[in-house]
Amino acid sequence: MSNIKKRFDHIKQRIDQALESNERLLTNPVSLLAVSKRHPREKIQALYDLGQRDFGESYVQEALEKIRQLSHLDIIWHFIGPIQSNKTRQIARHFQWVHSVDRLKIARRLSTQHSENALPLNICLQINISQETQKSGFSLLEINAAVKEIMTLPNLALRGLMAIPKAEPTIDRQRIAFRQLKQLMQQLNQTHNLNMDTLSMGMSNDLEAAIAEDATIIRVGTALFGAREY
Ligand SMILES: *Cc1c(COP(=O)(O)O)cnc(C)c1O
DSSP states (O other): OOHHHHHHHHHHHHHHHHHHHTTOTTTOOOEEEEEOTTSOHHHHHHHHHTTOOEEEEOOHHHHHHHHHHTTTSOOEEEEOSOOOGGGHHHHHHHOSEEEEEOSHHHHHHHHHHSOTTSOOEEEEEEBOTTOOTTSOSBOTTTHHHHHHHHTTOTTEEEEEEEOOOOOOSSHHHHHHHHHHHHHHHHHHHHHHTOOOOEEEOOOTTTHHHHHHTTOSEEEESHHHHOSOOO
8 A cells, every 4th residue: 555545544544533532523524634835746646546635835836836737636725834925916816725814914915816706715814822922823912803804805705713833742732722722713703793614723743632622624744745855
């Protein structure tokens, strides 16, 4: 059996186990975003051939090349990396999801630049949930005002929240930040009368904790593709 098939099966097992031990099996599915940054398109093709459709990329130039080369496949492309404002036009044109919207200015630009006759661009707001100074994302202090404006922007579908919490050694400690993100989404939905339905949280090392706190999209790179190649 190929390496990638083994890894793919193993991740699916980890997801199923986490769902079962939290009795989430029937209520609330979780989808797997395969993070293919720094991996060649051959690996994307291999995972696609096994049935995977959602792929995540973090670097615009690298991503655009893969999107062009694989344009014959019905892949759903998610942008998950840091966003410079001079790259928003290409992101708005070529991706169906953006998980890493971290400032108002970026949301405004994506809204303006996303072509109006296409489906709305699905976005998640990145939250600096562990309140680390070096990490990007909206702070807990500014998120309410930001949501108030972003929910009115045309061409965007505000789907939910994304976070990359700081690393923690145990599953119980990992769950704290994920729980905070979940509660923040509930609070924002209530305050602004919204229906955000997406919690993009959990990576190779903490996906069990994220699923236990109701993640709806987990973003997995290394555990699927191995160490990044370039
Ligand atoms: C690289 C990356 C991932 C995947 O991380 P792994 O630890 O390789 O699973 C997930 N989310 C974001 C935002 C990333 O940049």
